[in-house]
Amino acid sequence: MRILAVIPAYNxxxxxxxxxxHLVDACPDVDYLVVNDGSKDRTEAICQELDLxxxxxxxxxxxxxxxxxxxxxxxxxxxxxxxxFDADGQHLPEFIPPMAEAMEREGAGIxxxxxxxxxxxxxxxxxxxxKLISRLIKMxxxxxxxxxxxxxxxxxxxxxxxxxxxxxxxxxxxxxAMLARKGVKVVEVPAHMEERQGxxxxxxxxxxxxxxxxxxxxxxxxxxxx
Amino acid sequence: MSLTLRIICVVxxxxxxxxxxxxxxxxKIKIEDSLFWVLLSGLLLLIAVFxxxxxxxxxxxxxxxxxxxxxxxxxxxxxxxEFDNTMQLSQLKHRVNELAQEVALAKKDNEL
Numbered sequence: 001m002r003i004l005a006v007i008p009a010y011n012x013x014x015x016x017x018x019x020x021x022h023l024v025d026a027c028p029d030v031d032y033l034v035v036n037d038g039s040k041d042r043t044e045a046i047c048q049e050l051d052l053x054x055x056x057x058x059x060x061x062x063x064x065x066x067x068x069x070x071x072x073x074x075x076x077x078x079x080x081x082x083x084x085f086d087a088d089g090q091h092l093p094e095f096i097p098p099m100a101e102a103m104e105r106e107g108a109g110i111x112x113x114x115x116x117x118x119x120x121x122x123x124x125x126x127x128x129x130x131k132l133i134s135r136l137i138k139m140x141x142x143x144x145x146x147x148x149x150x151x152x153x154x155x156x157x158x159x160x161x162x163x164x165x166x167x168x169x170x171x172x173x174x175x176x177a178m179l180a181r182k183g184v185k186v187v188e189v190p191a192h193m194e195e196r197q198g199x200x201x202x203x204x205x206x207x208x209x210x211x212x213x214x215x216x217x218x219x220x221x222x223x224x225x226x
Numbered sequence: 227m228s229l230t231l232r233i234i235c236v237v238x239x240x241x242x243x244x245x246x247x248x249x250x251x252x253x254k255i256k257i258e259d260s261l262f263w264v265l266l267s268g269l270l271l272l273i274a275v276f277x278x279x280x281x282x283x284x285x286x287x288x289x290x291x292x293x294x295x296x297x298x299x300x301x302x303x304x305x306x307x308e309f310d311n312t313m314q315l316s317q318l319k320h321r322v323n324e325l326a327q328e329v330a331l332a333k334k335d336n337e338l
Contacts (some may be wrong), residue, residue, distance in 0.1 A: 035330070054332040055334045069327035
C-alpha cells in the first residue's frame with residue numbers, strides 16, 4: 001500500500017522541519033508532501049533549503065483548498081491512501097502503520113486516529129465541542145465516531161479521487177459524517193497526540209465559533225442535500 | 227403615490243444610470259454585469275413616469291399604499307441580487323483556489 005502524508009502548512013516555520021524529520025525517521029515507507037498554502041514566513045525557504053517534497057500555492061487559500069492540492073497530487077501519482085497530517089507536531093507518525101493496517105483489515109474508507117479510544121479524550125471547551133459533534137453525527141447518521149475532531153485521518157483511494165475533484169469537500173468532521181451516511185466505512189484506531197510544538201493556532205474564539213457553527217449546520221442540514 | 231416619491235424615483239434612476247455608464251466607460255464594470263443596474267434604473271423611471279403600473283400591482287396584491295409596494299419590490303429585487311452575488315463570489319473563490327492548486331502542482335512538475 002503506497003501511502004502519502006499530506007501536510008498542509010501555513011506559517012509553520014517553527015515546526016515544519018521537525019515534523020517532517022520525525023515522520024521520515026519513523027515511517028521511511030510513507031511518502032509525504034508539504035503543501036505550503038501561501039505562507040508569509042520562512043516555510044517556503046525551509047522547504048527549499050532542506051529539499052522537502054513540497055508544493056507551494058501562490059496565495060493563501062485555506063485548509064480545504066490546500067488539502068485538495070495534496071489530494072490532486074496523490075490522485076495523479078497513484079497513491080492508495082492519504083494521511084492528513086498536521087505540520088505543528090501534534091500528530092505522531094508512529095500511528096500511521098496501525099492506521100494503514102486497520103484500513104486494509106477492515107476495508108475502511110476513513111481511519112481516524114482517535115484520542116478517545118486511547119483513553120485521552122479532548123477536555124474542556126474542546127471536549128464539549130467534540131462531544132456535541134459526536135452526538136450530532138450519531139443522531140443524523142447512526143454512526144458512532146468517538147473523536148470526530150481528530151485532524152489525523154486516513155482516506156482510501158476512492159476518497160482521494162472524491163477530494164481531488166469535488167467542489168466543497170473539507171477535511172473536517174462534517175465531511176466524515178456525510179461520507180459515513182453514504183456508506184463509507186469509518187474506523188477509529190487508538191492514538192496519542194502531542195500539544196502543538198510551536199507556531200500559532202488559528203483556533204481563536206471567533207474561529208472556534210465559526211468552526212462549530214459551520215460544522216453543526218453542515219452536519220444537521222446540508223449533508224441531506226449533498 | 228406622492229410627487230416626492232416620483233421625483234426620488236426619477237433622480238434615483240438618473241443617478242444609477244449615470245453611475246453605471248461612467249464605470250463601464252472607465253472599464254470598471256463589464257457590460258454584461260451592468261445590465262442589471264441599467265434595467266433597474268429603467269424600472270424606477272417607468273414607475274415614476276407611469277405610477278399607474280405600480281398602483282395596479284399594489285391594489286392587486288392588496289397593499290395599503292403604493293409606496294409600500296414599491297419599497298417591498300425594491301427590497302425583494304436587491305435580495306435576489308445579493309443572493310446571486312454570494313453565489314458568484316463562491317464560484318469565483320472556487321476558481322481562484324483551483325488555479326492556485328494547479329499553479330502549485332504545475333510548478334512542481336517543471337522542477338522534476
